[in-house]
Amino acid sequence: MSVVLSQSVFLAEQVRDHEGPAAKRSGVTLYELMERAGLATYQQAISYFPKASTFVVLAGVGNNAGDGYVVARLAKQAGKQVTVIAAISDKPLKGDALSAQQAWLDAGGAMTADASAIEQADIIIDGLLGTGIQSKVREPFSTLIKAANESQVPIVAIDLPSGIHADTGVVQGVAIKAAVTVTFVGIKQGLVTGQGRAHAGTLEFNDLGIEDAFLK
Incomplete structure (x- = not known):
């Protein structure tokens, strides 16, 4: 991890607008970026909580959910017990998130709308809401x-705790209180300001291998 990117802070829009072109310039597809984000999250989850054997992944409907489905698949392949709770189970995913969901299903995974599994979890992965939430x-x-x-189960948030405004760090009514947040490509301003700082827990950063192109 280079010092430049790990100490720079960006608006969510800056990251969103530039990560695609940066990935392209690095010869990486956006789906590969999603795979890398999921892997980075999974690796941090087992690094911080090595004894966790029962995973609950909370999945929304966007790319944040796509990252979550990658985590779910990797955890299942590693022999963990994994439950994916889909927030809106009847809303079809699109693009890369749909591909990640399909890969989870192909690996023998399933989705449920039943939240009771949360109580039995050793660890919760938050893939509900990404950086786009404005209301x-x-x-x-x-x-x-x-x-x-x-x-009281430890939560690992993907990119940003759900419910935190990515730019201001304000809690949008209610927000995940994470033990660890794994953020990608650029550190979002909301993770280091306002209430976002407390909700993020320990911040881990991963440039997903596109740092040089992103900084250009």
Whole structure:
């Protein structure tokens, strides 16, 4: 990890607008970027919580969920017991997130809308809401976030704790209180300002191998 990127802070839009071109310039597809993000999250999860054998992955409907499905697949392949709770189970995913979900299903995975598995988890992976949220968290996301927080199970957030505004660090009504947040490509301003700092827990950064192109 280079000092330049790990100490620079970006607006969510800057990361969103430039990670695609940077990936392309690095010869990496956006799906490969998602695979790398999922792997980075999984590796940090087992590094911080090596005894965790029962994983619950909370999945929304965007790319954050796609990263979550990658984590779920890797955990299952490593012999963990994995439950994916899909926030909106009847809303079809698109693009790379759909590919990641399909890979999870192909690996023998399934999705449930039943949140009761949260109580039995050793670790929760937060893939509910990404950096795009601009308004108050709505149902069913708010209920899942509250259930995860109240469970006292350690939570690893993907990129940003769900419910935190990526630029201001403000809690949008309700937000995940993570033990660890694994953030990618550029550190979002909301992770180091406002309430975001407390909700992120320990911050781990991964440039997903596209740092040089991203900085250009």
